[in-house]
Amino acid sequence: MERTSKVFIASCNCLLRESIARVLAKKTDFEIVATQAICTATRNEIAGSGADTLILDSLEFFLDAPLPSSPTGGQNGWMKSVLVAMEDNHEHFLAAIRRGALGYVLQEASALDVVSAIRTVAAGEVVCPPGYVRVLFDQVAKHAVEFPSSRKRMRTGLTRREQQLVPLIGRGLSNKEIASHFGLSEQTVKNHLHRILRKVGVADRFSVWEACQIHKLGGSTKSAGHAA
Numbered sequence: 001m002e003r004t005s006k007v008f009i010a011s012c013n014c015l016l017r018e019s020i021a022r023v024l025a026k027k028t029d030f031e032i033v034a035t036q037a038i039c040t041a042t043r044n045e046i047a048g049s050g051a052d053t054l055i056l057d058s059l060e061f062f063l064d065a066p067l068p069s070s071p072t073g074g075q076n077g078w079m080k081s082v083l084v085a086m087e088d089n090h091e092h093f094l095a096a097i098r099r100g101a102l103g104y105v106l107q108e109a110s111a112l113d114v115v116s117a118i119r120t121v122a123a124g125e126v127v128c129p130p131g132y133v134r135v136l137f138d139q140v141a142k143h144a145v146e147f148p149s150s151r152k153r154m155r156t157g158l159t160r161r162e163q164q165l166v167p168l169i170g171r172g173l174s175n176k177e178i179a180s181h182f183g184l185s186e187q188t189v190k191n192h193l194h195r196i197l198r199k200v201g202v203a204d205r206f207s208v209w210e211a212c213q214i215h216k217l218g219g220s221t222k223s224a225g226h227a228a
Contacts, residue, residue, distance in 0.1 A: 004028075005122035008051035009035040010042050012058050016085055020055060023115055030122075046079070053122045057085040059092055063099055064174070082121040084114055090135050093128065097136070098206035099172055104128045162196050165189070169196075170209025 007030050011017035017035050024030040033051040036042055038061050046054060056062050062083060082103030083096055093104050103121040105114055106129055120127045128136075158166070161182075168178045175193065179186045193205060200211045 004031050005053050005119075006031050006033050006049075006051045007053045007055060007118070007122070008033050008046050008049050009055045010038050010046065010058075010061070011035075011056070012038050013085070016057055019111070020084070020114065020118075023111055024118070027115070027119075029119070052080060053118065054079045054081040055118060056081060056083050059083060059086065059096060062101065063095060063172075080121050080124065082118055082127070084109070084117070090132070093132055093135060094139060095206060097128075098210075102126045104132065158196060158199055162192055162199070165192055165196065166208060166212050169193070169205055170212075 007024060009017055009020055009024075009032065011020070014037065017037070021032055021035045024032055033049045034045065036045060038056075038058050042061070062081065078100050081101050082105065083101050084103075084105040085107050086092065086096075086104055088106055096104055102124075103117045103126065105117045105127075109117070117127045164182070165178060168181060173181070175186050175189045178184075179189045182189075196208060197203070197205070200208055202208060202211050
């Protein structure tokens, strides 16, 4: 029996949104749960939609806050997400992958390519432009060189509070959301993050979780009072 993927389409571009919906509506393996312009209420709409696959054309929206979860989601239980009409930008691509995107489709992609990418992501697989595979290989090779040197910085270790922050950073929570979780000020979280980056030896928050997993750092996300 053919499995039907429940799809939520959120797009800044009305024409793109309607075009994707029109194409997918003709396919028997897709059920369009909703099509919506991106606005302040969109994230709540996505979270309560029951969709398992999210189609977006806004990288900024995707990176801005945690991904909605889904019982049939991708990595870490997040909703399977494919970004379409994206700029040909390697840094944007890597940021999207670190954030949990399973698909990245460029602006010049054909309608057939877009549908194929959505179907691939809905099936739990990943897809990116052929030329971007080299970007992923280069990134892995770069980390293989950088992480050994970061061990020296890690010898001082993370404080208990810093270890508690690591899983939330890995889930993509913003500084404001982390501050709310622990009852801290946003500036305090920023200070903790700055120290974590220095100790772990990475340049940005997207690399923190990966580095800490490799070195087995980072603990529970439970609040522990006023830990150091």
